[in-house]
Amino acid sequence: MDIIHELKQKIRVVLGTNTIDSHYKVHINRGDYSIFQKVYASNVIGYAKPDINFYKYILDSEKIEPSECILIDDSPKNVEAANSIGINGIVFSDAQSLRRILSNKYKLLN
Numbered sequence: 001m002d003i004i005h006e007l008k009q010k011i012r013v014v015l016g017t018n019t020i021d022s023h024y025k026v027h028i029n030r031g032d033y034s035i036f037q038k039v040y041a042s043n044v045i046g047y048a049k050p051d052i053n054f055y056k057y058i059l060d061s062e063k064i065e066p067s068e069c070i071l072i073d074d075s076p077k078n079v080e081a082a083n084s085i086g087i088n089g090i091v092f093s094d095a096q097s098l099r100r101i102l103s104n105k106y107k108l109l110n
Contacts, residue, residue, distance in 0.1 A: 003099060004035050006109050014038040016058050016071075018048045038062075049073070050081035059087075070106065072098065 007013050015036040019027070021043050033039045040058045042048035047057055059066060066086030073079050079089035090101055103109040 001035065003095060003102070003109070007102070008037070010108055012037050012062070014040060014058065014062065016040045016049065016054065018042045049075070049078040052081055052085050055082050055085060055087060070102075 004013055013036055015033060015038070017039065019041050024041050024043050027033055038061075040054075040061070042054065045054070045057050047054035049055075055066075055071070059069060062069075066082075067088070069082075069087045071079060071082040071087050071089045072092050073082070073089070074092045076091050079091045082089040088106075090098065092098055099109055
């Protein structure tokens with residue numbers, strides 16, 4: 001959560017998630033998605049990761065180029081799919097490693 005808050009000081013942070021209607025509604029009602037500036041849920045947009053159309057839908061909606069986007073996901077196959085269309089993908093393993101990558105490679109965190 002701290003990393004997301006820090007990132008939002010510099011960039012737009014959206015969520016792309018694979019989910020189903022019942023889970024989506026629970027997360028919405030609990031406010032779980034409120035930290036993000038926009039949520040792209042597979043049950044709503046009609047595509048699911050790792051389908052490249054999932055990522056293309058978000059890129060088109062956000063009006064950004066793949067090279068301007070960073071995807072953070074805990075699934076290597078989702079990151080590989082994103083990388084295949086030019087998105088900068090990071091496989092999430094732990095917060096400390098993510099912080100180091102975002103600080104050193106992308107200069108987004110202090």
